[in-house]
Amino acid sequence: MKNIMVISSHSPFDNMHARDALDMALIFAAIDQNISWLFQGPAVLALKSEQAPHEMGIKNFLKSIKMLEIYDIDQVYVCQSALDLYQLTATELSIDVQIVNTEQQRQLITQQDHIVTL
């Protein structure tokens, strides 16, 4: 089993970056790898609750993010300074996450075998 981390850094509806990251996290979980997902920069906005992507013609993949735990993805990390920049607090997020500072993010990176940025 490998430690694999997906790093998301694009805003949620910018092309299909967030959906590609979701698919990648799900597939590594499905084949029993130790997967974690780090939300950085504007990617943290994908976790904001009460969005209606279908209003802009976009499939509501945010629903799947809410079910990450069911798919055995429980290591979800969110960059503290990104939350600050976009004026979001933990209570406004759609799921329970671990909020991490940059030092904690560097430690998480150190532990990984593979890292993919999407």
Next chain:
Amino acid sequence: MKNIMVISSHSPFDNMHARDALDMALIFAAIDQNISWLFQGPAVLALKSEQAPHEMGIKNFLKSIKMLEIYDIDQVYVCQSALDLYQLTATELSIDVQIVNTEQQRQLITQQDHIVTL
């Protein structure tokens, strides 16, 4: 006749942005519009002389930039702070250009009828 400006802001070999901008400038010159071309940010690096893009498998479109004057494109503007950032001086550029500060760039923009960023 319209005043049309192409603004380039991608580095020279980043995808085909610089080539697309070149094609756009050439076509508006060919149909007798008052065309100007502003190089901003890393786009200024397309004007650096002595490059060998074929070494990275890329068609040498920089040769066409050297011939802009023949195609009646003589309003070529280059952002001063971008040259500074990439430590380039006028003598290192492949063609004669007008180096402009941000105030001059804002004035140029004001004069245009159409502006395209590529």
Next chain:
Amino acid sequence: MNTLHIFSKPLSTLNSIAVTSLISETDGILLMGEACFDQASYQNLASKQYVLSHCLVARGITAHPSFSSISDVEWVNLIDNAKKSITW
């Protein structure tokens, strides 16, 4: 209005210093798409500032005090009444 500057990405994902230096005080800016999430970063760039209402609703957010929320028809009128627009 001479120039309407149109943004559709968060400011931090652009070469922000270069772009913002090209906005004149009398220009306007319009946020659409993903830029709407980042009104705070864009708030002091121009005297007239707009955000597309449709794009706010889809993201469950509201207009920042320094932005006017406009409809799609007002979007068309805004561009029609400006000399030109720049899509960054």
Next chain:
Amino acid sequence: MNTLHIFSKPLSTLNSIAVTSLISETDGILLMGEACFDQASYQNLASKQYVLSHCLVARGITAHPSFSSISDVEWVNLIDNAKKSITW
């Protein structure tokens, strides 16, 4: 080396604050492609800094004093000897 951070664009075109905060002192960085033009901006990010020789030659530039210029084979060895790489 634990992590090799690979860059292929000028730093100003990335969300540079976010990315550079994730580089540990003992990590390495490798510049390739268009990032080679911008060695000055990348110069103080890590203790071990590399730039692809092939990419320099094609652009008619030389290695900045704080970067080691490496061949394609050394590139492979660099990645092979790091625990992993991150392509930003």
Next chain:
Amino acid sequence: MSKFVLSLHSGVSDHLTLHNLSRFADAVLAEGHQIPCIFLYQDGVYHASQNLQLASDELNIAEIWQSLFNRGISLILCVTAAEKRGIDTANTGIFKVAGLAEFAMLTAQSDKWVQFK
């Protein structure tokens, strides 16, 4: 009445930008203006591919273009950009393969040029 040319620069996986373009075009026509053409340039040419396969809960891209076409808007794509990106230029459906010159001439005669990307 003004003439608006629109150009689309991003690919077929960028649903958000197409949705914005489509709403803008609707509002332009609703206000009584004209759209001489919508031009596919750079990655925008991918919209002329005839092989899109999207699930029913995705943005209905084909329907959006058909609706714009039905209202008499000329949909043109840049042949050079298309050839470099592997689009089958013999099979582009309602999109007309054109040169950059055709677009440039329409643009020179238009009041506004709005890019979508």
Next chain:
Amino acid sequence: MSKFVLSLHSGVSDHLTLHNLSRFADAVLAEGHQIPCIFLYQDGVYHASQNLQLASDELNIAEIWQSLFNRGISLILCVTAAEKRGIDTANTGIFKVAGLAEFAMLTAQSDKWVQFK
């Protein structure tokens, strides 16, 4: 000997990235390592289009892929990404249409994963 999987994320108009990938793959093989697969994901799937038309002074994209294929490297593309981008998945030449799971399993068994974009 190490196993390197490579993934390509940028499209067919990004000649620079393909050239870098190709030189890296050459050097990996020259050093005696293995490449279980090169995976096309995101806009990388456009490389499987069979309709590229490039002038003779452009990067010879088809030749690069053929050369990698001839050395026994498995070239696979993500079917979901391809369908959403209008690739004709029935006609992908030397590229094999695959699911994300196939790539993930190869990656979990590899020492290194290097992204190109």
